[in-house]
Amino acid sequence: MKILRNRLRLLSGDYTGLGLVEILISMLILALLAVAFLPLLLNTLQLGPKNAAIAAGNQLVADGLTRAEAQGLASCMNVQSLSSSFPTSAATTASAIEYGISVTFVPGSCPAGPLEYPSTIEVLVTAVQYAGTPNSRVLTKARQLIYVALP
Incomplete structure (x- = not known):
């Protein structure tokens, strides 16, 4: 009779707490x-660090192209002068120093005669x-045509 009462109590959900087996299974x-x-x-x-370095490289390349576009509206010589000033100014940003990024800026040649303006030059x-190390790798590169109005 007592056994039957215990079984009925278990079936009716009248027991409390979790047993050791349930806790071990959940663990x-x-x-x-x-x-x-x-x-x-x-x-x-x-x-994480690899993606952060690529993002920093993308930002520096975009900055270079934006500066080239701004100078191209003035003259072709201004775009070419960026090749000497850009790598030093871009390399001083915190992200470039942190991830060891160097940026190269290579403008194309200006059109020969004044009759060829307005024109475009290619910038890389x-x-x-x-x-310069065995571990060097290109993060990103961009090639764009820049509109130049004057020689």
């Missing part, structure tokens, strides 16, 4: 989930990480 499930997400977490930690801006 096992949580451990399996943690192990499953571990590779994703490690991959994210490895790619490249961001390289750890330039």
Whole structure:
């Protein structure tokens, strides 16, 4: 009779608390989930600095192209003069120093005669990480035509 009463109480949901087996099973499930997400977490930690360096390189290249466009409205010689001043000014930004990024700015040649203006010249801006070392790699590069109004 007592056994029957205990079974009826279990079936009616009249028991309280969790047993040791339920707690161990839930801990096992949580451990399996943690192990499953571990590779994703490690991959994210490895790619974070690489993506930040690429973003910094993109920003520096975009800055170079913006400065070239602004100078191109004045004259072709102004665009060409950026090649001497740009790498030093871009390399002093905090992101460039932090990620070891150097930027090269290569303008195309100006049209020969004054009758060829207005015209366009090609500009190539490249961001390289750890330039001059065996670990160097090109982060990003952009080639753009710049409108020039005067020689």
